[in-house]
Amino acid sequence: GENVEQHPSTLSVQEGDSAVIKCTYSDSASNYFPWYKQELGKRPQLIIDIRSNVGEKKDQRIAVTLNKTAKHFSLHITETQPEDSAVYFCAAINNAGNMLTFGGGTRLMVKP
């Protein structure tokens, strides 16, 4: 089955700096890669996603890049703010669309 690895497990940045979280996946047939943000005590919520036919997608301060050849994808957050502090999860869905596998999560702390 699919295996998704996520790094780093914790990330601390100063407000205004950029943050980058990286993930690798094992199943070359996976074709959808969402990113979820989970605030303390809350449910995970989708913040951005990318499909396998696209190399990069941007939404205001967040962007995701995908390298299918290397089987890795990354989340980029620019101009970080204290409210960006949360746990971020990457995920990959298999070709059949029935298995959504998550990475281990990254705890992002933005210091004011």
Place this chain on the structure above:
Amino acid sequence: NAGVTQTPKFQVLKTGQSMTLQCAQDMNHEYMSWYRQDPGMGLRLIHYSVGAGITDQGEVPNGYNVSRSTTEDFPLRLLSAAPSQTSVYFCASKLYRALNTEAFFGQGTRLTVV
């Protein structure tokens, strides 16, 4: 439109007790799933269903049963709770035929087994 609703939000069980975690969605999603979230382990898939009458195992199915008698409901049953099942449980649903679409999560159930 309530989305995905889980009950209860908190539960304490004694070892060996049984219980059912409830999950309901009102978005007419074919696909429903259960995850457990342990510290530092991310979200691990327990069971999933792609429609009424169809269920399948995920990554960590042992100790859990599911059924899907309606499109809306997908309960998770613990037959004999063990301390290793102490975790936060999330139910999630999404469209299935569209394959790559957003999964919506319930608010979670924090389960402690003593």
